[in-house]
Amino acid sequence: MKNRLLVSYVLSSLLVLPALAAAQSPAAPPTTGKIGILNIQAAIRNTAEGKKALSDLDKKYQPKRAELQKMQQDINSLEDQLQRQQTTLSEAEQARLQRQLEEKRKIFTRTQQDDQDDFAADTADALGRLEQKMGRILQEFAEQNGYAVVLDSMAPVYSTQGQIGNAQVQVYFAGRDVDITKDIVSRYDAANPVAAEATPPATPGAQPAARTITPKPAAKPPAK
Secondary structure, three states: OHHHHHHHHHHHHHHHHHHHHHHHOOOOOOOOOEEEEEOHHHHHHHOHHHHHHHHHHHHHHHHHHHHHHHHHHHHHHHHHHHHHOOOOOOHHHHHHHHHHHHHHHHHHHHHHHHHHHHHHHHHHHHHHHHHHHHHHHHHHHHHHOOEEEEEEOEEEEEEOOEEEEEEEOOOOOOOOOOEOHHHHHHHHHHHOOOOOOOOOOOOOOOOOHHHOOOOOOOOOOOOO
């Protein structure tokens, strides 16, 4: 009987001791780190430097857009002429105008495509330089604030011809402090201030219209 009790005690000890040892041993430190969401394209475009870069590009291509608008107006005018005078024009004249219209359309399409390609290339080049700088800002921010992963909510989609668009990453739930886009924009602007554009000097001697003062007529000398 005593032997059985001793064996039972030993077996119980063998089962309990590992559990006690596991309970008393320090637990492994949990994996820490936050997950952030960033729309990097929106962040770049909303920085002061990004807005200025896009504004400069818009000014650069404004003359070309004005040219395209004039070409489109010429096409519309010729189309209206053919429509209005189709019963009065001779077949030869109609054929000549139709050939002229087709040639204008081809030139317009080719010019418009070249303009779009050039604008897209210049935009990608300008924003690409800003993206490299923002990458360093993002890395510093993530390390300083304990982010383990930062996801781009609008990930680029590539083909053999290069980037062809963006695909939205599905996020089914995110806390209020997960989206760090505004934080990154603020930090980028602080690190890359943009000087305000100087106001063009006024023409010497010119007065604003609102401040123009009409001189009073000279008083007549009193009659003798």
